[in-house]
Amino acid sequence: MRGAAVKSGSRTKIFGSRLFAIASVVAVAATFLGHTAIAAGEERLLAYGARIVGDDARTRIVIDFDRPPTFSIHYIANPERVVVDLPATAFGFPAKDLEARGLFKDIRYGTMDEDSARIVLTATRPVRIGMAKVQVDEGGKGQRLVLEAEMTDKATFDELVKAHSWNEPASAQTTSAIPSPEKPGSGDFVVAVDAGHGGIDTGAIGVDTKTQEKDVTLAFAKTLADRLNREPGIKAFLTRSDDSFLSLSQRVEIARQNHAALFVSLHADTLRQKDIRGATVYTISDKASDKLAADLADRENLSDQIAGKTTTTEPPEVADILLDLTRRETQAFSISMAESVLSSFKDQVGTINNPHRHAGFRVLQAPDVPSILLELGFLSNKDDEKLLLDDGWRTKMGELLTEAVKHYHASMVANGG
Numbered sequence: 208m209r210g211a212a213v214k215s216g217s218r219t220k221i222f223g224s225r226l227f228a229i230a231s232v233v234a235v236a237a238t239f240l241g242h243t244a245i246a247a248g249e250e251r252l253l254a255y256g257a258r259i260v261g262d263d264a265r266t267r268i269v270i271d272f273d274r275p276p277t278f279s280i281h282y283i284a285n286p287e288r289v290v291v292d293l294p295a296t297a298f299g300f301p302a303k304d305l306e307a308r309g310l311f312k313d314i315r316y317g318t319m320d321e322d323s324a325r326i327v328l329t330a331t332r333p334v335r336i337g338m339a340k341v342q343v344d345e346g347g348k349g350q351r352l353v354l355e356a357e358m359t360d361k362a363t364f365d366e367l368v369k370a371h372s373w374n375e376p377a378s379a380q381t382t383s384a385i386p387s388p389e390k391p392g393s394g395d396f397v398v399a400v401d402a403g404h405g406g407i408d409t410g411a412i413g414v415d416t417k418t419q420e421k422d423v424t425l426a427f428a429k430t431l432a433d434r435l436n437r438e439p440g441i442k443a444f445l446t447r448s449d450d451s452f453l454s455l456s457q458r459v460e461i462a463r464q465n466h467a468a469l470f471v472s473l474h475a476d477t478l479r480q481k482d483i484r485g486a487t488v489y490t491i492s493d494k495a496s497d498k499l500a501a502d503l504a505d506r507e508n509l510s511d512q513i514a515g516k517t518t519t520t521e522p523p524e525v526a527d528i529l530l531d532l533t534r535r536e537t538q539a540f541s542i543s544m545a546e547s548v549l550s551s552f553k554d555q556v557g558t559i560n561n562p563h564r565h566a567g568f569r570v571l572q573a574p575d576v577p578s579i580l581l582e583l584g585f586l587s588n589k590d591d592e593k594l595l596l597d598d599g600w601r602t603k604m605g606e607l608l609t610e611a612v613k614h615y616h617a618s619m620v621a622n623g624g
């Protein structure tokens with residue numbers, strides 16, 4: 208039952224996109240092929256529209272049907288694929304409307320046999336369908352199948368392959384049982400520690416020792432996570448634990464999937480002004496606090512392009528007042544975390560002038576996870592570079608940041624947050 212029998216999207220293109228074109232093809236086929244074809248033609252669902260949006264962390268597929276489809280979802284490994292089995296369906300939308308993007312590098316669909324059709328989504332990495340449902344169109348004219356794919360880890364994907372094989376009694380179903388990611392232990396305060404850059408994206412390079420930022424951030428992220436994990440009630444995890452590339456939205460998604468209550472992205476960039484040194488804490492904002500913050504955010508946001516990812520801006524979701532409120536609340540929490548960090552750095556760690564700044568960092572965009580970006584120091588400054596490579600300094604920084612996290616957490620609890 209491989210996808211080999213499935214016709215590629217471009218094949219269906221010859222049938223044209225418009226409803227009447229499909230209707231006439233069916234009618235012509237019926238005339239030539241006689242009775243059975245008429246019956247099949249009448250029963251076939253018509254998929255008359257399709258859309259795909261999203262990025263390499265989350266991708267949504269919507270297919271419009273003339274009647275509610277039954278469907279079932281299966282997973283196949285090597286390469287990672289998601290298979291959507293449908294009743295007999297005529298695919299009548301232009302192939303370009305369902306061109307692979309985001310988490311998927313190839314999408315094929317077509318007839319399997321008289322009674323069934325199939326969509327095969329080949330993924331760029333392990334994925335899971337977090338949500339799959341059929342809903343009535345706003346206008347009440349059609350029914351749409353909505354599939355929300357999200358990145359996951361290899362182990363979860365392997366579980367899905369096992370749980371959703373064709374060996375299970377696979378009666379047609381309208382929803383599929385999808386396991387949720389595991390929740391952390393009750394009451395733990397979960398912190399995502401994000402080592403900036405990685406893999407093909409080296410980040411900044413040190414002036415003196417040619418140290419790469421991606422190594423500095425990873426070494427410190429490990430120190431910090433270890434230190435945080437020694438605190439009862441705090442559970443820290445790394446978004447990356449080796450020299451691998453993660454896109455900015457993947458970092459955000461990993462934090463959300465692991466139910467992080469706080470996201471700390473670590474960096475050590477370079478500046479043209481080599482005399483500037485010290486730590487800086489950034490929070491997100493539409494408008495940058497100053498030129499230095501704006502330039503830095505621009506450079507950080509380039510990370511995806513360095514790795515050859517095309518970043519596309521999606522049209523904003525339908526204005527959602529609840530999401531807006533969440534965002535505003537999250538921003539207030541992020542600012543309070545930034546202040547907590549700076550008060551624990553006071554007289555202990557050198558900071559630049561106005562050490563709390565803000566700008567449009569894409570890695571800080573989770574609407575529901577308070578997030579800060581910490582520039583530990585600057586690799587463009589010889590003295591900072593020395594510190595960044597010093598074990599003792601790292602330990603001390605880990606200590607102070609742990610104090611800051613504890614202080615922030617305590618104030619959240621006190622305020623009922």
Ligand SMILES: [Zn+2]
Nearest residue numbers: 403410474476
């Ligand atoms: Zn950086």
